[in-house]
Amino acid sequence: MLSYAAKRAAAIVPTLIGVSLVTFALLHIVPGGPVVAILGMAASDPKAVAAVTRELGLDRSLPEQYWIWLRHALGGNFGTSTEFHVPVSTLLFPKLAHTLVLTAGSLVYAVLLGLALGIATALYHRSLFDRLAMLLTLIGASAPVFWIGLLLVYLFAIRLQWLPALGMTSLIGPGGVLEVLKHLILPAFANSIISLAVIARIVRSSMLESLVQPYVLAARARGLPRWRQVIVHSFRNVLPDAITITGLQVGFLFGGALFVEVVFGWPGLGYLIYSSIEARDYVTMQAAVLIVSAVFVVVNLAADLARIALDPREVHA
């Protein structure tokens, strides 16, 4: 188990370097660059373009630019944002924390509601409740997140005025944890819907298989209470599948926050990536993608290790 974990952990570094290389290459393929974004209309003056290109070090060769960036990034220095003129780390880490809060809130919805729905629909297989719930999960998994977000805002923030429409705290209120939780309800739910639907459907199908296994029948024959049959004997065996799919969903929720952050004005990493693409802020973009990739890779590793801890046969599979 330890050697497996070490092997997987060692693969993280080349993976991240690969991601940063691809990102770097893609950014430079897209027409326009930070110089055009900085100069705006003045980019029509070739002398102005040349002066700013030189100042930003963009007149060096691409391998040289990449090497300079990598060397600094490995030392923890992500450079200065060309859009905001502040160190990227001061932009990145507060926003990473905000996105993690949103992801965590979404995960709570996705896991709790997804598991509950998956188990309940398996138990009431082919009932009206099952069919209705599966239809709703199908719609949830197919509907665009931004559309769901806008519907939620219209209903709960504008019509009913129960919840705030945007931001992480009230713009003119005192702030605090309760404020954040109140502001988290709608965006986290909007962000969780696809994952919730996916988890519910996977858990349902695994539970349907598990509920007819001999060990569940044996538990039933022994006269164990229904909840023990379901949770301890059946769901226990569904857990590795549930953990794997949840691990994958963490990455999905983290990435999906981009849309939700724009709709709900949530000041997170997705919003930053969106604006840094628009402004061709290569430096911020590179660092943000690296951080997102790192989170994705680490979460997947953690999910794999958890799965192996629950079912050690997997390590030899």
Added chain:
Amino acid sequence: MDRRIDPALTDLLAGRLTRRGFAARAASLGLSLPVIAALLRGAAAAAAESGFPVTGPMEEGSGGTVVVGQESNWDVLDPCLGTGAVTWRTCLYQIYESLVARDMDNPVGLSDPVVPGITKSIDRSPDGKTYTFHLQPGISFTDGTPFDAAAVVWNVERQWDQGKLGRKNPPQFDTTAAAVRSWFWNPAQLVNLAAPDPHTVVFELAAPFAPFVSGMPESGLGTMGMSSPAVWKKSGTPGIAAHPVGTGPFLFESQTPGDQITIVKNPAYWNPAHAAKADKIIFKALTDPATRVAALRGGEVHVIFAPPVQELAGLQREGFIVTARINPHLWYLQVNAEEPYWKDRRVRQAFFMSINRAGMAHNLLKDTALSAVSVNGRTCPSWTDKAGYPGYNPTLARKLLAEAGFEKGFDTVFQIPTGGSGEMEPVQMAEWIAADAARVGIRIKLETMEWISYLHAWAGGMKPGIGMNQQSWGMTSIYWPNLPLRTTSVLNVGHQPDQRFDVLLDAADSALDEKVAIAKYRAVDALNAEEMWLLPIVNDLAPVAISPKLRNFVHSSDWWWDFKKVWVKA
């Protein structure tokens, strides 16, 4: 102007007060007859411009936190480096003051005059080459250091590249700032700058340059916002953006880049008569239009910029106020002079006549724009509706095309951005133009791209195979036609080759009499109306939606917004 007249003006503009009633109220406030007459003329003109009011509710009072929902992120909070329209337009204009200011919150002025601000008065030498700025005494930056002639020189030398004169630039000189402001300093040909005493700054030019004063406050590409040299000395260029310090009515409090900026009232503002009314203003970046509207409806913001035109009627029904006003904006096309089909003037004229601009403004843009009739912005003194641009006339367009040998029309490519600063609804507008042009036989293929990619393509000038492209700009300064129409300008992206424009522009730029300069710039406009290298399409009225709780909101007549007077009624 006496601001006590503002509520009466609002009532007049909203039709709640007759002209006679307005005159009586103005007289009771002691306004002279010529002033009253001017206000009535301005109000009539303002009302005729659009169906939207120019102001929100006007009421004496103060206090509250105003929350402003902006349509895009701001960039760097440095008056020399911030190029984003949003950066300057709202936030920085409240913190920094320009050496030359405009009275943008005058509710009836069509062409805002340059008014005294931190500069008390300006003298020009008879030969038009020396400008002496007399500064208001007793002004300090909000960090307590004095705003004086040395500070002005320091700020100008940050963006004026003296290397071109064979001199060494001072340490605060910034390459990017110089590049961004080159459109102004290059034609201005500044050769000497001096501060003979703490309240006097002398600019010496190599040749007369008529737009020198009016060009100074122009948009993100030139505003002479004064920042404290002490901040730079302490923490360098990054310090200016991190802790902006100016002389303005508001103080910078905090920012979360890409999210929000908070400014608070400057209690020690040098001009108490124009001190800020609100306690605090929060600028929030809300890039999604639907989110901005939801935020306004949810009561979380008081002002939203660029509301979707489809939402305006609904917002008005719900009690929100939609204001709009003419400003320097021009949405225009430039044709590629190197494409063979445009070489015949009749083809360019036919294309222009094929576009139903008034229909576009009314049906597509829901009256949030006016059909353009000049290359000059509607707030520019040289704007005229008599430049001679032909109206919508597809029959004549077909006839002209036939005369030019294009009975069967021709194919062309139109490059257009999908969005961007001041671009309104670019793709839908391009589709409208393509549909109109197709009716006379001009078959347009649209080539769309996102804003920065588009700017990259646009800035290099049109390549072979591209028939036309689009841009939105304009200035209140008379200088603007120099940028797209001078043959040697880098903004002549259509490569128009007619040097008659240069001759007229040279005469306009060097005119010592403003009336002569205006006449020459109008001649440039008239020449373009004949030659049609630049096709003016519409002027945006830039609608803004505000909460009924907001007081004293006056829709700006320029690119920037003055929030000194606004406050929130609880």
